[in-house]
Amino acid sequence: MADSNTTNFTNPSTFILLGIPGLELAHVWISIPFCIMYVIALLGNFTILFIVKKEPSLHEPVYYFLCMLAAADLVLSCSILPKMLAIFWFSSREIDFNACLTQMFFIHSVSAMESAIFVAMAFDRYVAICHPLRHSTILTNSVVAKMGLAVALRGGMLILPYPFMERQWPYCRTNIIPHSYCEHMAVVKLACADVRVSSYYGLFVVFFVSGVDISCIAMSYTQILRAIFRLPTKDARLKTFGTCSSHLCAILAFYIPALFSFLTHRFGQNVPLYFHVLFANVYILVPPMLNPIIYGVRTRQIRDRLLQLLIHKGN
Template identity: 75%
Template structure:
């Protein structure tokens, strides 16, 4: 094909999101579980925030970090799912270039933010189990606030290059993104240029954020398990380990879907595109849905407050 037939432009006015390509006929049916999951995520995380605010006994480091996780889950799901549902329900596929870059920034920064909050929660569990007498003095409100600020700044700064890199490339007339949101690589693959810098930065960000966070969580739990095994009785060991179950479940809910998607994306050469996009959409919904359920079921104070609220409603 002749180069003269290709038009280049630096800033396309709009992109076209396909939603889940190949499953257009089933979009309306797919929207039912997705909208239900999104409603559960919004309701569940707002409930966590409300209960922690109202229950004075929950005003502690672990629950402050849980509130940070709930906020990031809310913003993460809201940055992508409403647009996906608008594609499903109204065939509203267009997204402006600026909105696309904004969505890209939020998706990548919030992903790193959630990972950082899980590290902070692992540190809280380490201090609570390995240095229980120093927990209140080490993790004061000001320290928790500084940790939260550090997590936000790290994620926000490391995600800044994504929209700037995407903006600098020249794009071809084809502006169709075979996805439901503006992921960095999904957008820059439409560029008519060598995008190696974007690819390398994405790998650097993955290793420096997720890689380091997984390492720190692993070190924290190695020290936690060593302290637990030193306890004198089986009941004491089980009770202490039980305080970590919610956090471990939250870690699995966040990292396993991402790991599964990454493995399929990199090694599943014959996997249909619609399956990859469907898995990616589930990855965006699973953590925001599961996190409030995990902490609602596993945390006695939250569970008790929920039952109290429902009891009052019935009365």
């Protein structure tokens, strides 16, 4: 692979992931917090799934959506971290061309699914607070299942063109990706062709998903806040708002780093490459770690059930 950056080829058999360019000497140290985040994400999200499955009182729409989020977080983490840690620990930088496109599909499709899950959770909070008497009739198990299917189909269909477009481009410049995973634009930039279709479609997906989903969440919470402010007492307002606090924290942890990373990647030409890549890793890895912590701490039913399990095992 010594001449991999000068060889002419149409479809490379492998790509080379550099990890975090410019910080190669610190890869081992960087891997430590990343590995800790990975372990916490695995333990936390599996715990959420286990508790909801085992506790009949948690078989409600809000917890079904939480399970969807936990499952998406697990897929997202497992799509990135094993290969990234292999790069950091063993300098295993090669990734098969098809495996790279598969990784790209899962990373971006699951991210789009997570965004849609937050919309579904916002709708659940809207119905629970603004139409509490109709909650069980509006969000039936059948409706929740259809919403979950719609979430998966939208994410998959929007991202499905990515690998098909990337497969058709000739890669005659280099097969070296200056990134720690197969990010869409990082791969597109390697092609020696007019890739404006891929670039513009990537922009469309980002603005469509974030624009539509953030607008829906904002509309839901506008109605929620109006309903909360109409409550007669301060205690009632605080108690009702408390039921939304964990969801709001998770939304902020997901969207703020993602939008910041996207804007710096597209418009921050003077920002060092290592910062782009490092922050792209953080915004992908931090939400799967934080979500189970946020919901575990802020949701009394999950917290109480977890404490019961721990005490029971301790005895």
